[in-house]
Amino acid sequence: MVIKQMAEKFDVIVIGAGPGGYVCAIRCAQLGLKTACVEKRATLGGTCLNVGCIPSKALLSSSEKFEEAEHHFEDIGIEAKPKLNLGKMMQFKDGVVDANTKGIEFLFKKNKVTRIEGAAEIVEAGKVKVGKDEYEADSIVIATGSDVATLPGIEIDEEKIVSSTGALELKEVPKSMVVIGGGVIGLEMGTVWRRLGTEVTVVEYLDQILPGMDGEVRKESQKLFKKQGIDFKTGMKVTSAKASKKGVDLTMEPAAGGDEEKMSVDIVLMAVGRKPYTDGLGLDKVGVEMTDRGVIETDEFFETSVEGIYAIGDVIKGPMLAHKAEDEGVVLAEMLAGQSGHIDYNLIPGVVYTWPEVANVGKTEEQLKGEGVAYNAGKFPFMANGRARAMGMSDGFVKILADKKTDRILGAHIIGPNAGDLIQEVVNVMEFEGTAEDIARTCHAHPTLTEVVKEAALAVHKRPIHI
Numbered sequence: 001m002v003i004k005q006m007a008e009k010f011d012v013i014v015i016g017a018g019p020g021g022y023v024c025a026i027r028c029a030q031l032g033l034k035t036a037c038v039e040k041r042a043t044l045g046g047t048c049l050n051v052g053c054i055p056s057k058a059l060l061s062s063s064e065k066f067e068e069a070e071h072h073f074e075d076i077g078i079e080a081k082p083k084l085n086l087g088k089m090m091q092f093k094d095g096v097v098d099a100n101t102k103g104i105e106f107l108f109k110k111n112k113v114t115r116i117e118g119a120a121e122i123v124e125a126g127k128v129k130v131g132k133d134e135y136e137a138d139s140i141v142i143a144t145g146s147d148v149a150t151l152p153g154i155e156i157d158e159e160k161i162v163s164s165t166g167a168l169e170l171k172e173v174p175k176s177m178v179v180i181g182g183g184v185i186g187l188e189m190g191t192v193w194r195r196l197g198t199e200v201t202v203v204e205y206l207d208q209i210l211p212g213m214d215g216e217v218r219k220e221s222q223k224l225f226k227k228q229g230i231d232f233k234t235g236m237k238v239t240s241a242k243a244s245k246k247g248v249d250l251t252m253e254p255a256a257g258g259d260e261e262k263m264s265v266d267i268v269l270m271a272v273g274r275k276p277y278t279d280g281l282g283l284d285k286v287g288v289e290m291t292d293r294g295v296i297e298t299d300e301f302f303e304t305s306v307e308g309i310y311a312i313g314d315v316i317k318g319p320m321l322a323h324k325a326e327d328e329g330v331v332l333a334e335m336l337a338g339q340s341g342h343i344d345y346n347l348i349p350g351v352v353y354t355w356p357e358v359a360n361v362g363k364t365e366e367q368l369k370g371e372g373v374a375y376n377a378g379k380f381p382f383m384a385n386g387r388a389r390a391m392g393m394s395d396g397f398v399k400i401l402a403d404k405k406t407d408r409i410l411g412a413h414i415i416g417p418n419a420g421d422l423i424q425e426v427v428n429v430m431e432f433e434g435t436a437e438d439i440a441r442t443c444h445a446h447p448t449l450t451e452v453v454k455e456a457a458l459a460v461h462k463r464p465i466h467i
């Protein structure tokens with residue numbers, strides 16, 4: 001006699017334990033839903049914790065200290081000659097990743113989220129298969145993230161032609177590197193290796209780096225990164241990259257057409273964007289609709305074309321950012337528990353963790369002009385801030401854009417020290433539909449970098465004090 005075992009039943013099964021998935025699972029469990037999270041990696045945390053945001057920030061922080069010691073200590077009266085121990089720097093990074101991924105294991109246990117190891121396949125609405133085991137759930141959440149995109153004919157081998165994953169694991173400091181793509185990954189990882197001694201050339205298809213950011217910030221950032229030693233080839237496209245034992249031979253040509261250029265380097269970093277990752281989920285069979293670029297289509301409740309199957313994070317539309325995925329995870333969990341949730345896509349900050357950092361929220365000047373919105377712009381440089389000067393970090397500015405009639409803040413753009421932290425004040429004020437006047441009349445501690453935000457708000461009304 002064959003005894004058919006009943007599949008274990010959950011309220012919610014989340015597929016993927018990245019920032020979108022694990023946060024969604026925890027919030028579901030907090031709200032009393034019986035929740036499981038399926039993850040095929042041995043460790044939790046997805047791309048962000050394992051091979052993305054967290055290890056890159058460890059290397060950015062360590063390489064920044066190295067550069068400070070090598071080039072800037074002397075300016076402030078410290079004599080030291082640093083020596084790089086790359087192996088140890090990598091060990092530190094791995095330790096940070098390990099601690100973070102274990103932290104999520106702990107959070108799963110604490111919140112009683114069932115962890116299922118393996119690759120999930122959706123058999124039909126309400127049914128998920130992992131290996132030989134089948135599980136049932138009222139709701140299935142797809143949070144499988146994204147994978148690196150590449151260019152036709154260029155193969156990523158993670159040795160000589162690397163993605164961000166390989167760029168976090170290089171065994172020695174390359175002499176030369178070409179970064180294809182002047183976006184967030186290209187600039188962050190290019191910065192790490194430039195600081196450690198690599199000659200870095202960024203090849204960008206468009207005329208300026210950091211597409212989508214405010215024009216002035218794009219211009220200023222390219223100027224500052226160039227001053228730091230990164231070489232830029234903008235308006236250029238790479239047409240081929242061939243790896244050999246010695247390195248990589250590249251061919252490129254002007255995006256607008258023109259003569260070919262050749263270059264040979266040790267390492268090529270491919271950073272031309274990412275694409276939704278849905279391999280092996282069986283979405284075609286189940287009938288989940290996707291765009292021709294592989295983005296899962298969802299309604300305003302994150303539900304796909306199949307009832308009971310939801311999707312969040314990098315697999316759906318919107319910026320591929322960990323905090324966007326997290327917020328979607330929370331909102332969806334609350335809706336699944338019968339509550340209501342809300343996310344304002346205009347208020348998702350973006351941060352590039354170079355030095356200086358670059359951060360933005362809301363509309364750019366170019367967008368406002370395009371939409372015909374009348375606005376006032378207030379700009380204040382870090383150079384005029386005592387604290388920034390005392391830190392020896394006075395590059396950059398804060399720019400605030402406010403509606404001409406109502407003074408409501410429509411956008412903010414920062415390039416400068418700790419821009420990623422400073423932007424949050426403006427995000428919060430915007431969340432409460434606040435005005436430039438609100439920031440200008442709020443007491444800011446002296447001496448801090450936050451005073452630059454206040455002065456930019458004052459500048460919106462043409463009354464900054466310190467310039």
Ligand code: NAI
Pocket residue numbers: 053151180181182183184185186188203204205206209210211236237238270271272273274319320321350351352353
């Ligand atoms: P990206 O979209 O930020 O930048 C890609 C760049 O490559 C663009 O500037 C584009 O114009 C350029 N490009 C495209 N095709 C090209 C070609 N054939 N030749 C030369 N240049 C070309 O993508 P990136 O940097 O790969 O990052 C992927 C995703 O990961 C992004 O959505 C990003 O937001 C996210 N991410 C976010 C981070 C953060 O928030 N700090 C850190 C790392 C990644």
